[in-house]
Structure formats: C-alpha cells, structure tokens
Amino acid sequence: MILLTTAVVLVAVVVAVHLLFTFALVARIRELQQHGGAHAHNTQVPRPGTVIRPFSVTDTDGATITEADLDGPVQVGFLQVGCGPCRMLSDALVTAPPAARFVSIVQGDPDAPDATARLAAKLGVLGRVTVIGIDDPALTAFEVVAFPTLLHTHSGVVTASGTRLDDFADATTAPAKVA
Known part of the structure; x- marks a missing residue:
C-alpha cells in the first residue's frame, strides 16, 4: 500500500x-x-546599424561587386536554391520590385546547376545577381546566417533587415553604426 x-x-x-x-x-x-508582430527584430538577420565588412563577389555578368558598390540606398537579398521561403520571396520580389537598387546573392547548389541558373535568371530582372558557395566570405561580411535574408543598406550600413518585403516599410535613413 x-x-x-x-x-x-x-x-x-x-x-x-x-x-x-x-x-x-x-x-x-x-x-x-x-x-x-511585424516590429520585432528577427535574431537570425543582421541588426540595423551593422556595418557591412569588406567583401568581393563576381556577378553573373563577370563584374565584381564589393562593399563600395553599396553607396546610397541598396537592397540586398540573400536567397538559396531549393529553399521554399526563398522561392516565395523571389516571386514576391519579381511581382513587386523594390524601389531601391537591388543586388541578389544566391547560394547555389552544385548538385542542381539548372535550378541555380533559373533562380539567378529570375532575379536578374531586379538588378545584379551573384551566385556564391555555401561558405562564401560574403555571408560573413553581411552577417547572414539564414535564408532568405533581406537587407536594406545605405552607404554600407544596414538600415533594415528581415525575411519579408514588409520588413522594409520604414527603411529610409541610415542609423548610427554599431560595433
């Protein structure tokens, strides 16, 4: 008992x-x-005020893109081949192109070169496109750890970041730089 x-x-x-x-x-x-809600900051994306570190990538036209090319307002989209949310975001971007200059950084899939080429071509209507590998230093320069990631930059400083287009509603001025 x-x-x-x-x-x-x-x-x-x-x-x-x-x-x-x-x-x-x-x-x-x-x-x-x-x-x-929409105002919370996603901890998986770089925070506004983050200074973009030096990087160098080659776009699909063979031209080099560096941090110096991010003068003025520029939106940068990081997308990955085979990523469902990235596909939805790329569709939304093509349907409603951003007002600012746009640079697409696509993490390609070496096992799916056709899919990589299709995504790069699709994003080509928005502006410059570069295809990078899985451990490319550009990811470190922008502090990108997840896909998709969208950044609004102004003169090399992140002014807004997120994973959706509406994360950029208030991205108009550059904040103070953070360490």
Whole structure:
C-alpha cells in the first residue's frame, strides 16, 4: 500500500510540474504573439546599424561587386536554391520590385546547376545577381546566417533587415553604426 501511495504522489508531482511548464509556455507564446508582430527584430538577420565588412563577389555578368558598390540606398537579398521561403520571396520580389537598387546573392547548389541558373535568371530582372558557395566570405561580411535574408543598406550600413518585403516599410535613413 505504501508503494502504491508513493507512486500516486510521484505521478501527481510530475503532472503538476508539467502543467506549470505548459502554462508558462502558453504565457510566453501569447507574449511573443502580442509583442512580436511585424516590429520585432528577427535574431537570425543582421541588426540595423551593422556595418557591412569588406567583401568581393563576381556577378553573373563577370563584374565584381564589393562593399563600395553599396553607396546610397541598396537592397540586398540573400536567397538559396531549393529553399521554399526563398522561392516565395523571389516571386514576391519579381511581382513587386523594390524601389531601391537591388543586388541578389544566391547560394547555389552544385548538385542542381539548372535550378541555380533559373533562380539567378529570375532575379536578374531586379538588378545584379551573384551566385556564391555555401561558405562564401560574403555571408560573413553581411552577417547572414539564414535564408532568405533581406537587407536594406545605405552607404554600407544596414538600415533594415528581415525575411519579408514588409520588413522594409520604414527603411529610409541610415542609423548610427554599431560595433
């Protein structure tokens, strides 16, 4: 009988702890939904104020693109071949092209050169396109760790960042540079 009582008490304690964790999780999700809307900053993209470090890539026309080419307002899109959200974003970009100059940086897939070429051609209507490899230094220069990533830059400084076109509604001026 003591063993049964101990087992019931132990199960009750475990259930109570799980309920507390569940309520805490639900509360946190609600908090994020209320405060995390379009104005929350995605931690997977570079923060506004980030200075773009030196980089050099070759576009599909054979010309070199460096950080010096990001003078004035420029939007930079990082997309990856085979990425569903990247495909949806590229469709949205082609449908509603950005007002600022646009540079597309495509992480190609060596196992799918045709898909890489199609995505590069599709984005070519927006502006300059470059195809990079998986560990290209340009990703480090821009601090890009996830795809898709969209950046609005002004004179080499990130002014807005996100993963959707509407993340750029207020991207008009350059913020102070951050370290």
